């Protein structure tokens with residue numbers, strides 16, 4: 001297969017996930033990759049896990065997924081994020097907990113692709129959000145393309161394939177991605193590609209974000225999808241989760 005739908009950072013937002021999956025179906029994409037953080041922040045962790053397990057061929061574990069099943073790790077979280085991790089642990093049954101537990105930290109859908117949640121380096125929860133951090137991240141993998149999420153901002157970072165082992169920020173080109181505009185993946189370059197967040201976008205566009213990676217056409221294209229934000233907010237409030245988590249959905253922040 002050469003065409004993949006890439007989703008990430010769903011965060012229990014079932015309304016957003018359902019809209020994205022319908023769009024992926026209309027695009028006739030059958031190979032789905034999930035870059036983790038299925039749960040955390042939103043009120044439907046169980047249904048989101050079910051849909052990801054059903055649809056995604058490859059899924060890696062996000063830091064929120066891990067915090068739900070590893071209470072020692074959860075101590076690194078605080079505020080509303082920690083509150084929802086504790087809530088999620090209480091509402092998930094053993095099968096859903098087991099599904100989160102089994103997720104690998106990284107995976108290879110094929111030889112040219114590495115999938116991680118946060119960063120391919122030892123500092124796996126680093127936010128790869130600017131050229132300087134991306135320069136370090138390029139040192140953490142050898143494949144032509146690394147797919148990652150975690151920042152909730154759709155971006156592509158590009159570096160020369162024959163670069164010195166230690167890259168610096170000026171060696172890296174950063175692209176902010178716009179809805180439906182493909183980035184060409186050149187054969188003599190390496191890439192870090194982030195599809196943005198399905199369930200909690202943070203780039204001031206509240207629409208759900210996902211991407212299509214086409215290895216034959218050599219493109220990475222982000223798509224934005226409307227969903228019923230009001231319904232997602234109401235469900236967040238009904239579940240008794242922190243109100244700030246409902247409010248930020250409308251802001252894309």
Ligand code: ZN
Pocket residue numbers: 009011037062064150151152
């Ligand atoms: Zn996340």
